Amino acid sequence: MTDEMWTIKRCLDWTNDYLARKGIERPRVSAEWLLTSVTGMSRIQLYTEFDRPLDSAELARMHDAVVRRAKGEPLQYITGETAFRTIDVACEPGVLIPRPETEVLVEEVLSYLDAEVLGPRPVDAAAHPRAHPRAVLPWNEMVEEQRREEQAAAGEDRDTRDARNHDEAPDEEVAEEAPVPASDAMPCARVLEVGCGTGVISLSLASERPGRVRCVATDIEPRAVDLTKRNRRALGLTEADVDVREGNLVSPLDRATEWGTFDVLVSNPPYIPTDVMRKLPREVSAYEPELALAGGTDGLDIYRRLLRAAPHMLRADGLFACELHEDALGKAADLARRAGFEDVEIVQDLAGRPRHLLARVPASVVARAEEEDGRAPA
Template sequence: MADAVQEPWTIGRCLNWTTDYFERLGVPQPRLSAEWLLMDATGFDQKIQLLMKHDLPLEKDELARIRHGIERRVEGEPLQYITGDTQFRKLNILCEPGVLIPRPETELLVEYVLEYLDRNVTGWVKPKPERVSLPWNAEVEALRQAEEAARAALGQAEAGDGEEDASHEGEPASPEDAAASPEECVNVDEGDASQPEAECGAPHRQARVIEIGCGTGCISLSLAAERPGCVSCVATDISPAAIDLAQRNRARCGISPEVVDLRLGDLTGPVRPEERASFDVLVSNPPYIPTSVLEAIPHEVRDFEPLLALDGGEDGLAIFRRLVSAAPYTLKQDGLLACELHEDALEEAANICINAGMHDVEILQDLTGRPRYVFAHTG
């Protein structure tokens, strides 16, 4: 990317050059990496914008930013740390070194927990969209007949003198035109932002969730954001850097401290005496990589993400065992413990739950079909 080259560095040229450079150096997902860095440098939030403006020359500060990003990516640094954020479900989450990067597997953990809460606690029901349609009744039939009569009259006039009756000028050509276009006669898209937000069904009660090891805060913030008024969370982490970042993400997402209460401390240590046995769900994505496996994980994870959030001990279940022990004192009767774990540890995790007197123990799969989550209920 020498400045001596007279050809301007357009978005398209920079994208192609960066992709080729990453491919030669063996950088994982070279095209995606180049797109992320360019979007970060230009401020675009969609890849389609890069394609639509591929002839747009980059400004000096944009070129400097992408050069710096290329250098960091070649060293193996995760894209999320370079750009400073990532998408997690419906939220844009700040990321920074020292705090674990949210994963797609954890997005599905949130989905499973929401399904449980909807079914067993909150009674959340997404309202059906309002139907916008023509009133296909006697009025419409009368309109149709009147239109046919008008067409017949018009045809007779044309046959008589070949001149168009001015009284028909501007009349609709069909009943659909008179009332609404075909596009207006279908159900409103459920995802239409103009529609009211879904609300808890009635009767319902608010769910209380405790998240252990919150990191960026992505789990608790997603639960609260996707079930407004229905879910409140206490989220703990032993890392001051994680709590600080989660607080900034909470502000970024416009969620109040009363809804997601972030607390510094070890596991359930920050739970207050009056809160014991008051939570419906204990959810966690704890450190779960077996120590012996850490050397085999990708360089960009092993050498850049915090070991504290990765190392799960000899079998990956060191923290999980402590969560199982804490569950009866943290959860209500028949409360749910929901954890994401290493795929090779799920059977042992289920046995730990059963031996602890928990019931309805389930092993759930991730999107690739691998065992990834254990759900169990207190007695």
């Protein structure tokens, strides 16, 4: 009887050996994740409860999962979820599986926002109405300056206001002098993500900077839009945090009210060159959507369209951030410089390969886009 019992340890060891014989890379990891999905246990619990038997329902689910994995189906589609930075999201067939490389892209966007949008406060916007100058004020000085501006606009100085409040409404004096909550004065960033897939970029930005980052995320694939919305709900975020829209690239954006209002345009577009597409592992080519992978001959078909769109979407000195194929970054950087973008930088991924392009869209390029659009400067 004992020999026939399928315990956690026996199932883990058998699955590891079986997947190894089928040529699955890192079979032990696959075995662990499949078991955690089937049992609801953590990976640590698997090793602390080796003798726990699996019931008949768990065995049936595990058998189905192992068969799918042995055929090469990605773990994320089998378990229905994946981890990305600080969040866990649902992952389904028909939508691109998030990669660790993209976590670096999110980090770069956050670093820019913290340094240029969320932390600094503009004190002189003469260069361009949408520019973020580098000068900053501490929060307490920002609050005090805001008070002084409001008082000046009302035609009152502090002494006059205090005297009137003392005579007419002593109860209101405390409220008038109470510190302004930081959230009332803190700037809020606007981010446009094109091609959101599972939504991990926008959802991470909104989750890691709660109330400080507002995202609009677009995707042409209805399944991706639906999945991002479900992931948003599961994370407790709202439409105000991440507004998800179906459409091709920037087409869901309102020309009159939204063009030129974003601090960042970020994208992990289809970027696999045609020759590389032919050599992709079966685990990718047979299961993940070609629409989210194929980037044309040089991998830059969608990138070129985003490059043209960026000056129309961003405020002056806004950030254009894009994940691309390692062999295409040099050409992509040249295209960005020829388009007038500045501070063009190539960032490596976790494996040390060139993976991300960052560039700023200067005021002159934004102004030219505004003129082409017939829009007044924002």
